[in-house]
Amino acid sequence: MSVAILIFFAALLSHMWVGLRDVLLDYARPAGLRCFLLGLLGISLFGTAAWVLWLLLQVQN
Amino acid sequence: MKLSISRYNPEHDEAPYLQDYEIELTPSDHMLLDVLIRLKAQDHTLTLRKSCREGICGSDAMNINGRNGLACITPVGDLREPVVLRPLPGFPIIRDLVVDMTNFLKQYHSISPYLINDEAPPDKERLQSPTERDKLNGAYECIMCGCCSSQCPSFWWNPDKFVGPAGLIQAYRFIFDSRDRATQQRLDNLNDAYRLFRCRTIMNCSEVCPKGLEPSHAIEKIRLKMLKIDTPGGLPVHRASSIGNGEKK
Numbered sequence: 001m002s003v004a005i006l007i008f009f010a011a012l013l014s015h016m017w018v019g020l021r022d023v024l025l026d027y028a029r030p031a032g033l034r035c036f037l038l039g040l041l042g043i044s045l046f047g048t049a050a051w052v053l054w055l056l057l058q059v060q061n
Numbered sequence: 062m063k064l065s066i067s068r069y070n071p072e073h074d075e076a077p078y079l080q081d082y083e084i085e086l087t088p089s090d091h092m093l094l095d096v097l098i099r100l101k102a103q104d105h106t107l108t109l110r111k112s113c114r115e116g117i118c119g120s121d122a123m124n125i126n127g128r129n130g131l132a133c134i135t136p137v138g139d140l141r142e143p144v145v146l147r148p149l150p151g152f153p154i155i156r157d158l159v160v161d162m163t164n165f166l167k168q169y170h171s172i173s174p175y176l177i178n179d180e181a182p183p184d185k186e187r188l189q190s191p192t193e194r195d196k197l198n199g200a201y202e203c204i205m206c207g208c209c210s211s212q213c214p215s216f217w218w219n220p221d222k223f224v225g226p227a228g229l230i231q232a233y234r235f236i237f238d239s240r241d242r243a244t245q246q247r248l249d250n251l252n253d254a255y256r257l258f259r260c261r262t263i264m265n266c267s268e269v270c271p272k273g274l275e276p277s278h279a280i281e282k283i284r285l286k287m288l289k290i291d292t293p294g295g296l297p298v299h300r301a302s303s304i305g306n307g308e309k310k
Contacts, residue, residue: 022261025254026218 002056009052013045062086062096063143066107069154077154079145086137093140094121094133108157116271119206123158124150129208131271149211151220165207168224172232172250177243193239199296200234200279202272203227209266209276215259223259224251226266226276232257233279233296236286248287257283273299 020041028034062084069077082100090096094111101107109132110120116134124147125135132146152160178187210216210225224232229251236247251257257280266276278296285292 026215026259029219 002060005056006052009049013049017041017045062137062140064096064100065143065145066100066158067147067154068107068157070106070156077148081143090137092133093125093135093137093144096137097132097146108159110159117204119204119208119271122149122206122208122211122271124148124211129212129269131206131208134271149207151211151217152207160207160211162207164220165210165225165227166205168210168220168228169205169231172224172228172235173243173247174231174235176235176238176241177246178240179242187240189239196237196239196295197234199274199298200230200237202298203230203234203274204272205231206271208269208271212265212269214263214265215261219255219259222255224256226260226280229257229260229283230274230276230279233283236283248283251283252287275299 021038024034024037024041028037064082064084065079066082067077068074068080082103084096084100084103086096087099090099092114094114097107097109098111109123111133112118112120114133116131119131121132122129123132124145125132126141126145129149146158148154148158148160152162152165155161205227207227209230210227213226215223216225232247232251235241236244241247260277260280262277262281264277267274267278270276275297282292282296
């Protein structure tokens with residue numbers, strides 16, 4: 001069950017990355033702003049992934 | 062016939078505006094360009110580009126009732142009135158219906174639109190089989206009118222970085238030419254986040270091409286080629302709709 005949840009979130013977060021990355025590439029024109037926003041997005045998604053992992057480990061224990 | 066034409070003279074207008082015209086149609090008015098040329102007799106300040114009057118030079122590309130097309134091959138009878146004429150969207154306006162094609166052409170030049178082959182030239186010509194030549198069908202016919210790139214939202218948002226459908230269909234024409242020896246360089250040239258990959262397969266380009274070409278299909282084939290997947294055959298060419306732009310309801 002935990003594996004299924006993990007796979008689900010991996011897919012969801014990858015989908016979010018691809019979608020929002022494409023929006024930022026299209027509409028965030030200044031390079032500095034774009035890099036900053038992409039970095040922010042990456043950190044948020046990694047943070048979410050880490051949180052999901054932590055929650056699943058908590059449940060397992 | 063009632064028309065609403067976008068007018069803009071940078072010398073004394075702040076912004077483009079629509080001006081209404083009314084003209085009596087004569088039996089010799091078959092295409093929109095015929096009407097526009099006669100309209101110039103009424104208002105000699107109306108400015109537009111036109112040349113071949115047969116859909117091969119691409120000079121008179123404009124936005125007709127919201128859809129890009131060539132005025133010289135747009136039948137008058139099928140147009141919904143008032144006919145709204147605007148310059149190609151997304152391109153800087155020089156005056157009235159004349160736009161600045163500099164950036165559009167810069168993107169075209171950036172894909173190296175010439176054969177690259179440093180091998181010693183043969184006595185007669187560089188040979189190509191009929192099958193190899195067929196791969197260029199649907200791409201060599203492009204007249205660089207700008208209808209496709211001008212109707213592409215991705216090109217509107219990033220005209221300086223995204224090559225655009227016109228440039229990409231020409232890139233296809235050289236990537237898939239068996240006589241060219243710079244295929245990998247051409248593919249590497251397009252392989253970044255912007256040059257080709259801003260294409261979201263919106264497919265406005267294929268919809269409005271006045272020559273019935275399909276740039277979206279060409280872009281798909283380039284993507285596959287980047288993944289080293291070779292697809293047989295050339296590009297489809299569909300007969301441009303005889304209904305024209307802005308069908309009468």
